[in-house]
Structure formats: C-alpha cells, structure tokens
Amino acid sequence: MTISVTSGADAPKQTLIFSYGTLKQGFSNHKLMQDLISKNDAVFVGNYITDRRLPLVRGPYGVPFLLNLPGASRHRVRGELYSVSDAGLQRLDVLEGITLGHYERVPIAVRPEGSDAVVEAEAYYAHRNFAEDMWRRSGYEGFEAFSDEVAKGYVRRDLRPKDRSFREQITLFCSSS
Numbered sequence: 001m002t003i004s005v006t007s008g009a010d011a012p013k014q015t016l017i018f019s020y021g022t023l024k025q026g027f028s029n030h031k032l033m034q035d036l037i038s039k040n041d042a043v044f045v046g047n048y049i050t051d052r053r054l055p056l057v058r059g060p061y062g063v064p065f066l067l068n069l070p071g072a073s074r075h076r077v078r079g080e081l082y083s084v085s086d087a088g089l090q091r092l093d094v095l096e097g098i099t100l101g102h103y104e105r106v107p108i109a110v111r112p113e114g115s116d117a118v119v120e121a122e123a124y125y126a127h128r129n130f131a132e133d134m135w136r137r138s139g140y141e142g143f144e145a146f147s148d149e150v151a152k153g154y155v156r157r158d159l160r161p162k163d164r165s166f167r168e169q170i171t172l173f174c175s176s177s
Contacts, residue, residue, distance in 0.1 A: 015089055016121035018048060018110050020056060020079035021064030021146045023092075028156050032095060033082065041088035045081040051109035051118050052076070055135055055142035060173040061160055062153035064146045065126035067135050068106065078145040081110060081121060096124045101167050103127060133174035 022029040036042035055073040059065045066077060084092065089105075096103040103124040111118050126134055135142075143150050164172070 013086055014043075014083040015086075016045065016119065017082045017084045017089075017092065017105075018050070018079050018108050018121045018123040019082060020066050020077050020123065022151075022154070023095075024080050024146065026148075027146070027151060028154070029095065032091065036082075036084065036088040036091065039088075041085040041091075043083045045083055047113050048079060048081040048110040048119070048121075049113050050077045050079075051111055055138070055140075056144070056146065057134055057138040057142050058150065058153060059126070059134055060166070060169040061155035062151065064150070064154075065103075065131075065134055066123055067131045067142075068125040068128065069131060069135055072135060072140070073142045075142055075144040077143075078113070079110075081119070092124070097166065098124075100165070101127050101129060102170070130170055130174050134170075137174050137176070 019033070021027065023033050024030060033042055033044075037044065052070045053073050053075060054077055055067040055069055056075065056077045057065050057067060093099075093105065096105070098105060104127050105122050105124055108121055108123040108125075109118050110121050125131070160166075160169075
C-alpha cells in the first residue's frame with residue numbers, strides 16, 4: 001500500500017512494508033532498516049501479524065522465505081511494519097534480489113497484534129517460480145515467526161560460499177530431499 005505522509009500533489013510517497021525475517025529488529029539485516037530510518041527513508045510502524053495463514057520457511061543457509069500460498073500453513077506470521085520511501089524501497093529491492101528472482105514484492109494484508117483492523121501493505125515473498133518446491137522441501141511445515149531459535153541456522157551473505165549464485169543455491173535446495 002502506498003500512502004502520502006503529507007498533503008498535496010508533491011507529497012512524498014511511502015509504502016508499507018511487512019518485514020518477517022532478517023530485516024526485523026535484532027537480526028543481521030536490520031542495520032539497513034536502521035540506516036533508512038536515520039535518513040528518513042523508513043519509519044517503524046509497529047508489530048503486525050499476517051491476516052491470512054501463510055508458510056514461513058527456511059531456505060538455503062537458513063534464509064527466511066514467506067511463501068505466497070494462502071491457507072497452506074497453520075500459522076499467521078508475526079513481523080514488523082515499516083513505512084518506506086521510494087528511495088528506501090530501491091535499497092530493499094536490491095537486498096531482496098528482486099531482479100535476480102530471489103523474492104518478489106507483492107501485496108499482503110496484515111493487522112496490528114491484538115487487533116482485527118486489517119492494513120494493506122507489501123511483503124517480500126519467495127519468488128513464485130520456486131515457492132511450491134520450497135514448501136515441499138520444508139516438509140510442509142513452517143514457522144510463526146523468524147525468532148532467535150529459528151535464526152540459529154542462518155548464514156550471513158558475506159559468509160556464504162561464492163562458487164554459486166544464491167538463485168542456484170535455491171534451486172539446489174529445492175531439488176534436494
């Protein structure tokens with residue numbers, strides 16, 4: 001969802017982004033969110049939960065992926081909502097590998113924890129080309145949240161092998177049993 005933070009035709013646009021993984025507070029990529037906040041390119045809105053039940057799984061190197069398979073999981077996913085500028089979105093899109101086929105940014109309905117008020121936002125879902133394979137590879141089991149416990153197997157990008165692209169690693173992960 002795109003919102004205007006000030007009135008008028010020249011008002012900067014902001015997009016609500018639901019973060020469920022390493023961009024959350026306390027995780028390795030949150031430093032990007034902190035940088036965006038310090039440059040007024042993002043604002044923390046609050047803790048939110050998906051309105052629909054969606055699978056949250058770990059892919060190669062423990063990387064979290066939200067799968068756009070509504071109803072496939074028994075969990076509503078917990079995360080954080082941010083209001084992000086266009087400049088901030090460009091940086092997030094690069095991190096999430098939008099042009100590389102890692103993730104795709106699509107609409108999602110979320111609500112504040114403890115409320116029934118639904119808000120339209122966007123989230124970085126696993127790319128549709130491998131979402132079902134990743135769900136199968138995960139044994140059709142997901143997580144309610146990317147927590148410290150779930151993150152134990154996460155390998156930071158700078159510590160991963162460089163002999164294959166991350167997209168190739170996703171393909172290998174999904175094809176293994």
